[in-house]
Amino acid sequence: MDISTKTTAPPAPAEPPAAPLKTTRGATRPGDRIFLGLSRGSGILLLVIMAAIAAFLTYRASLVLSKNDGNFLTTFEWNANNTPPVFGIAVLAFGTVVSSVIAMVIAVPIAVGIALFITHYAPKKIGGAIAYVVDLLAAVPSIVYGLWGALFLVPHLTGFYSWLNDYFGWTHVLEWQGGAPRTLLAVGILLAIMILPIITNVSREVFRQAPLMHQEAALALGATRWEVIRMAVIPFGRSGVISASMLGLGRALGETMAVATVLSPSFEINASLLDPGGGTFAQNIAAKFSEATEQGRDALIASGLVLFVITLVVNGAARAIIARRKEYSGANA
Amino acid sequence: MAKRIDVSGLTAYYGSHKAIEDISMTVEPRSVTAFIGPSGCGKSTFLRTLNRMHEVTPGGRVEGKVLLDDEDLYGTHVDPVAVRRTVGMVFQRPNPFPTMSIFDNVAAGLRLNGSYKKSELGDIVEKSLKGANLWNEVKDRLNKPGSGLSGGQQQRLCIARAIAVEPQVLLMDEPCSALDPISTLAIEDLIGELKERFTIVIVTHNMQQAARVSDRTAFFNLSAVGQPGNLVEIDETERIFSNPSVQATEDYISGRFG
Numbered sequence: 001m002d003i004s005t006k007t008t009a010p011p012a013p014a015e016p017p018a019a020p021l022k023t024t025r026g027a028t029r030p031g032d033r034i035f036l037g038l039s040r041g042s043g044i045l046l047l048v049i050m051a052a053i054a055a056f057l058t059y060r061a062s063l064v065l066s067k068n069d070g071n072f073l074t075t076f077e078w079n080a081n082n083t084p085p086v087f088g089i090a091v092l093a094f095g096t097v098v099s100s101v102i103a104m105v106i107a108v109p110i111a112v113g114i115a116l117f118i119t120h121y122a123p124k125k126i127g128g129a130i131a132y133v134v135d136l137l138a139a140v141p142s143i144v145y146g147l148w149g150a151l152f153l154v155p156h157l158t159g160f161y162s163w164l165n166d167y168f169g170w171t172h173v174l175e176w177q178g179g180a181p182r183t184l185l186a187v188g189i190l191l192a193i194m195i196l197p198i199i200t201n202v203s204r205e206v207f208r209q210a211p212l213m214h215q216e217a218a219l220a221l222g223a224t225r226w227e228v229i230r231m232a233v234i235p236f237g238r239s240g241v242i243s244a245s246m247l248g249l250g251r252a253l254g255e256t257m258a259v260a261t262v263l264s265p266s267f268e269i270n271a272s273l274l275d276p277g278g279g280t281f282a283q284n285i286a287a288k289f290s291e292a293t294e295q296g297r298d299a300l301i302a303s304g305l306v307l308f309v310i311t312l313v314v315n316g317a318a319r320a321i322i323a324r325r326k327e328y329s330g331a332n333a
Numbered sequence: 334m335a336k337r338i339d340v341s342g343l344t345a346y347y348g349s350h351k352a353i354e355d356i357s358m359t360v361e362p363r364s365v366t367a368f369i370g371p372s373g374c375g376k377s378t379f380l381r382t383l384n385r386m387h388e389v390t391p392g393g394r395v396e397g398k399v400l401l402d403d404e405d406l407y408g409t410h411v412d413p414v415a416v417r418r419t420v421g422m423v424f425q426r427p428n429p430f431p432t433m434s435i436f437d438n439v440a441a442g443l444r445l446n447g448s449y450k451k452s453e454l455g456d457i458v459e460k461s462l463k464g465a466n467l468w469n470e471v472k473d474r475l476n477k478p479g480s481g482l483s484g485g486q487q488q489r490l491c492i493a494r495a496i497a498v499e500p501q502v503l504l505m506d507e508p509c510s511a512l513d514p515i516s517t518l519a520i521e522d523l524i525g526e527l528k529e530r531f532t533i534v535i536v537t538h539n540m541q542q543a544a545r546v547s548d549r550t551a552f553f554n555l556s557a558v559g560q561p562g563n564l565v566e567i568d569e570t571e572r573i574f575s576n577p578s579v580q581a582t583e584d585y586i587s588g589r590f591g
Binding site: 211213214216217218219220221222223224227231232235236238 | 384386389414415417418419421422424426428429430431432433441442445446491494495498
């Protein structure tokens with residue numbers, strides 16, 4: 001019968017046995033464990049390095065701070081090799097912050113302008129060429145900037161200084177007694193050129209990523225090119241530009257050789273940016289380190305600790321600004 | 334408020350590639366005209382020539398005439414920015430400005446066009462959101478970001494943004510293709526209401542949608558891949574879907590190709 005032949009037909013070939021769900025090695029695989037270890041290790045290493053730098057700076061600074069005969073925060077003097085040592089960071093903090101702020105005020109608008117031009121105005125070839133030149137600017141060593149600043153920029157600034165004095169001298173901030181223009185304003189201008197590439201490059205990347213769909217939305221509403229940029233590109237790139245500026249500011253705060261070459265430091269604070277007055281932390285360390293005694297070096301390290309803290313505060317502030325606008329950032333589009 | 338569109342002999346290029354060739358049609362005011370056709374037939378490209386968005390694409394250029402009532406959009410001395418303020422557009426993917434609140438999104442076009450008093454602006458925003466059937470859902474969170482809304486709500490926000498400037502024509506480029514059926518239904522109902530006030534042109538891949546929302550339907554096709562798209566026929570929607578005059582249309586709507 002049909003039915004019996006069917007029942008006696010050879011059984012279907014046995015399926016291969018299913019892989020057991022439990023294995024001897026448990027739920028993790030070696031690759032996962034190795035990668036976890038590597039990435040976790042890198043993260044921890046970073047924290048350890050930061051902590052080690054902070055601990056080193058704090059320890060060496062503490063050795064000399066107790067001996068300081070002046071006030072570390074307010075004294076306008078740096079005689080750290082004397083016994084007892086007399087030194088204070090007031091002038092350095094003033095000079096560092098002021099020159100960096102000048103650099104930011106000049107560099108950020110120009111960098112944003114260049115970045116927008118490259119990404120949204122220039123024909124592709126011209127934009128690429130400009131981007132290449134900006135990259136070159138980033139590759140110039142800072143001592144070369146310093147030499148250019150001292151030998152070319154500074155001599156050519158006298159005309160600009162006297163122009164500022166003529167028209168804005170009444171503000172006192174831009175008053176000029178006629179000395180060599182190796183002052184905080186010159187340093188600020190030089191630093192602006194030096195931080196321009198990094199701010200431009202990071203801004204360029206964020207502006208390039210501004211989504212086309214939002215630009216088209218603006219266009220379709222009857223926005224002009226500039227209005228498209230204002231509505232759909234700049235807001236999208238805002239947090240990126242802030243990050244870029246902070247990278248630039250970090251470089252400006254810590255810049256050493258170029259500042260040391262251009263600035264003629266003096267341990268006083270002057271209301272005018274055009275007259276001598278002020279130094280910077282990094283420049284002061286570079287200038288004093290070779291002739292410093294053990295104790296003098298500790299004092300310089302103490303000033304370095306202050307620069308470290310200022311940089312941390314600046315970065316924290318930038319992060320806070322970015323976090324506050326998170327809800328409106330382009331990231332959750 | 335609503336104007337007639339008269340297109341004659343329109344050809345559009347991307348660089349040297351001809352995307353659509355010699356298209357002529359009339360779009361009636363206060364009606365919905367649907368564009369259907371296989372992918373790549375140029376219906377979206379054609380839509381974008383109607384508000385001069387095509388030329389924004391690198392290499393994009395257009396030949397031919399588009400008359401809005403009696404004014405040629407491609408005439409000399411016509412400002413494309415002014416054209417886009419007259420002919421609004423809603424895109425495939427909802428694209429509210431992520432950096433703006435719901436209120437600012439709707440007010441964005443108004444702020445471009447001129448200065449308004451705050452109360453005036455508030456009234457127009459409310460009217461536009463009501464017009465887009467979104468007011469009740471967002472009236473308590475007008476200053477929250479528009480990106481927090483669901484996809485369907487975002488698309489209605491984009492419609493509110495487009496109608497806030499009181500355009501003559503509203504172009505919609507597959508406005509429902511990224512939405513679920515319920516949100517799609519909400520948008521389709523809205524289109525039915527909006528055609529009382531605007532001339533509406535909608536590109537859709539969904540033939541049922543074209544049949545549901547449109548008064549007239551245009552069928553686009555291309556003879557082969559790489560060839561320019563062309564208009565096969567435009568007629569009353571009912572006729573296109575029951576008794577089209579061209580065989581290719583019938584083949585397409587009955588699912589024999591495409």
